Amino acid sequence: MSESNVFVLKAACDATSGIVASVTSYLAGLGCYISEMHQYDDEENQRFFMRAVCRIESDSTTLEMIREGFDAQVSEFNMEWELFDSAEPMRVLLMVSKFDHCLDDLLYRHRKGELPMEITAIVSNHKDLRPMAEREGIRFVHLPVTKENKPEQEAALVQIVEETKTDLVVLARYMQILSDSLCKELHGRAINIHHSFLPGFKGAKPYHQAHVRGVKLIGATAHYVTSDLDEGPIIEQSVQPVDHSYSPERLVAVGRDTETVALASAVRLHLEHRVFMYGNKTVVFK
Numbered sequence: 001m002s003e004s005n006v007f008v009l010k011a012a013c014d015a016t017s018g019i020v021a022s023v024t025s026y027l028a029g030l031g032c033y034i035s036e037m038h039q040y041d042d043e044e045n046q047r048f049f050m051r052a053v054c055r056i057e058s059d060s061t062t063l064e065m066i067r068e069g070f071d072a073q074v075s076e077f078n079m080e081w082e083l084f085d086s087a088e089p090m091r092v093l094l095m096v097s098k099f100d101h102c103l104d105d106l107l108y109r110h111r112k113g114e115l116p117m118e119i120t121a122i123v124s125n126h127k128d129l130r131p132m133a134e135r136e137g138i139r140f141v142h143l144p145v146t147k148e149n150k151p152e153q154e155a156a157l158v159q160i161v162e163e164t165k166t167d168l169v170v171l172a173r174y175m176q177i178l179s180d181s182l183c184k185e186l187h188g189r190a191i192n193i194h195h196s197f198l199p200g201f202k203g204a205k206p207y208h209q210a211h212v213r214g215v216k217l218i219g220a221t222a223h224y225v226t227s228d229l230d231e232g233p234i235i236e237q238s239v240q241p242v243d244h245s246y247s248p249e250r251l252v253a254v255g256r257d258t259e260t261v262a263l264a265s266a267v268r269l270h271l272e273h274r275v276f277m278y279g280n281k282t283v284v285f286k
């Protein structure tokens, strides 16, 4: 794929002075124009984060050259960094069970060009949504999961992730709990949508819990998947006001909207390299 002249730099290191000056002078020296820049200094943990969108304006500079010289430039900072070519959309595998609203929404936004991604496959533990995938001309893989075949089916999923060079797995209402080993394999590259405003109402039936509790707000939470169910670093949340007159069914209907909004936003933020995982939290440059 042709290299574009636009790239995104993500970097993090222990906080100290001179980081921004060192990075921006290096990029300017190579004829790069910085069109967008965010930085955050976590004073509590002395950790520094930055994201820059840059355009190469020099004909003699390539992204590979920038990568090759970067470590030497920032060696004093022991920096974790990555450069992403904006012409290379992330490769994304979507997982779903029976509820179709999040998958449908992501496919619509992708069709409208809102989500810069290559969809590598749609994987489901049920056959119900195969027609939705086929309508879009996307490979559909049915991997039914039982307690007995879970390791085998998860191994099949990992093989698909590897053979399709998938960068990100999105659990768009996939209702099976991923094993610890799969969570480790997909660390930092699997996003789940939980149908409640975490930390409230974990587990498979949050709307009924919300109704019983009589909440006045319901919502959804998009988070990175970890072995601890519904405990992963939160990327995005969305809420809607409700009241005593809402039946569980109406709560589910309103909840669907919060799920699609939260998940689409979280996926877009990840695709645009705007999210840093940091302990069990995130830093997000919107």
Ligand SMILES: Nc1nc2c(c(=O)[nH]1)N[C@@H](CN(C=O)c1ccc(C(=O)N[C@@H](CCC(=O)O)C(=O)O)cc1)CN2
Pocket (backbone or CB within 6 Å): 171, 174, 175, 176, 177, 178, 179, 183, 192, 193, 194, 195, 203, 204, 225, 226, 227, 228, 229, 230, 231, 232
């Ligand atoms: N390792 C993780 N796996 C998954 C997570 C996660 O946070 N960590 N999130 C879930 C999604 N989810 C809530 O958002 C969720 C899905 C399913 C269940 C559950 O209890 N499932 C039962 C089976 C239900 C069924 O077959 O329909 C189970 O797996 O025994 C709880 C929460 C996705 N995976």
